[in-house]
Amino acid sequence: MKLSIIGTGYVGLTTGACFAEVGHEVTCVDNNEEKVKTLLEGKIPIFEPGLEDLVKRNVAAGRLKFTTSTADGVRDGDVVFIAVPTPPQPDGSVDLSFIEKVAREIAESLKPEYGFRVIVDKSTVPVKTGSKVEETVRRYAPEGVEFSVASNPEFLREGCAVDDLLNPDRVVFGVNNDAAADMMRRIYDPFNAPVLVTDIESAELIKHAANSFLALKISYINAVARVCEKSGADIEKVAEGIGMDARIGRQFLNAGLGYGGSCFPKDVKAFINISESLGYPFELLKQVESINEDQRSLFLSRIREKLWVLQEKKIALWGLAFKQNTDDVRESVAIKLANDMMAEGADLTGWDPQGMETAKRFGNLHESFTYGEDMYACLDGAEALVIGTEWPEFANADLEEIKKRMRTPLIFDGRNLYDPEVMAAHGIEYHSIGRASV
Numbered sequence: 001m002k003l004s005i006i007g008t009g010y011v012g013l014t015t016g017a018c019f020a021e022v023g024h025e026v027t028c029v030d031n032n033e034e035k036v037k038t039l040l041e042g043k044i045p046i047f048e049p050g051l052e053d054l055v056k057r058n059v060a061a062g063r064l065k066f067t068t069s070t071a072d073g074v075r076d077g078d079v080v081f082i083a084v085p086t087p088p089q090p091d092g093s094v095d096l097s098f099i100e101k102v103a104r105e106i107a108e109s110l111k112p113e114y115g116f117r118v119i120v121d122k123s124t125v126p127v128k129t130g131s132k133v134e135e136t137v138r139r140y141a142p143e144g145v146e147f148s149v150a151s152n153p154e155f156l157r158e159g160c161a162v163d164d165l166l167n168p169d170r171v172v173f174g175v176n177n178d179a180a181a182d183m184m185r186r187i188y189d190p191f192n193a194p195v196l197v198t199d200i201e202s203a204e205l206i207k208h209a210a211n212s213f214l215a216l217k218i219s220y221i222n223a224v225a226r227v228c229e230k231s232g233a234d235i236e237k238v239a240e241g242i243g244m245d246a247r248i249g250r251q252f253l254n255a256g257l258g259y260g261g262s263c264f265p266k267d268v269k270a271f272i273n274i275s276e277s278l279g280y281p282f283e284l285l286k287q288v289e290s291i292n293e294d295q296r297s298l299f300l301s302r303i304r305e306k307l308w309v310l311q312e313k314k315i316a317l318w319g320l321a322f323k324q325n326t327d328d329v330r331e332s333v334a335i336k337l338a339n340d341m342m343a344e345g346a347d348l349t350g351w352d353p354q355g356m357e358t359a360k361r362f363g364n365l366h367e368s369f370t371y372g373e374d375m376y377a378c379l380d381g382a383e384a385l386v387i388g389t390e391w392p393e394f395a396n397a398d399l400e401e402i403k404k405r406m407r408t409p410l411i412f413d414g415r416n417l418y419d420p421e422v423m424a425a426h427g428i429e430y431h432s433i434g435r436a437s438v
Ligand SMILES: NC(=O)C1=CN([C@@H]2O[C@H](COP(=O)(O)OP(=O)(O)OC[C@H]3O[C@@H](n4cnc5c(N)ncnc54)[C@H](O)[C@@H]3O)[C@@H](O)[C@H]2O)C=CC1
Pocket: 006, 007, 008, 009, 010, 011, 012, 029, 030, 031, 032, 035, 070, 083, 084, 085, 086, 098, 101, 102, 122, 123, 124, 125, 154, 155, 156, 157, 158, 262, 263
């Protein structure tokens, strides 16, 4: 089928490449000229495992192209997806101005001779946004155009987006007529995934409810970790024991510094705001947020307890990205923690396998932050190593090298990457989350 995607960011680009991979003809549109130029030169503006090959292969096969023109996208796609940002506003509500603008641009590009078009929202939006999009397109489109609006929330995770898209747990789309449902089915047929078709409002709500539930699972295990710390139980064993129940599952029960990234923090906030505006104050989710915030400050107080005063203390930080396998530093808890420590005068040197450049450009790190030469170089002379991101490189680090480089072998692990017994055997003082320190 002929598809277009307006917005070629994490979601738009990976979705476009995966749609092309299964045989669709895809036009990716972005109004950021530099981004489109980069893509036209055969380069990928983000780090996402497997994406570069996928894009190159499908561009070469003529199934994937890039443009800055929404009008071309609307002309070339029988189905036009919207994948633009939906950032939070200071009060937690969602800024829908990008969606509104794209809806207008699509409307103004529609022509009666194009025939029936489906306009699908893939961005994460508050329930009832679909009807606003429909109203807007109807207002700005010329007489005689035929279209329908649909919702198709995206569940990919950064760092494994290609695999998530090619092998989804489920595909959800919300439609309000059979013609749109039929086209959406045809798009997803090649993926052989379970499909749930709903009304538009339910599809929109599924996305916020799913992300909030995953965030809730993380805050739950972090709260249990606090009880473990106070009782001498081990959170890793507790999580394993809970997760072996198929009704609960082990995934998203990793205790740590809390969730970050461009989605969970904003989507939990948005869901609280949406529920409140509909008349339901979602107290449970407010707790999820506050447990998440406290994880970082509790961890900082443990560092402070040990180092006494952070002023002038040389601290190494492993991890800047908000999670492993990505260069994305948006809402990174590791960076927030680094800034907290530097605000108290600590001398921070950090390193990340993929996030160094993005951190320099978008990380808003305190000006005193030093970017390390490599993973081990930033340990030279450090009094403590803080681990902020769950990269496998850190989990597999050479412990003797750590010990040799540091002034004092002391690790604060915010992602529980190591076995405390192994640390003790190497003579490294080790503090982690929800487990006894050694
Ligand atoms: N990043 C993720 O892992 C996921 C994000 N989402 C949701 O998908 C949406 C997009 O998120 P990302 O892809 O991360 O954002 P992003 O910021 O990486 O990409 C958005 C792109 O839209 C472009 N854009 C903005 N206005 C435009 C316009 N008028 N015309 C053409 N292009 C325009 C921007 O230049 C940018 O390249 C958000 O609602 C987000 O919540 C959903 C699932 C996963």
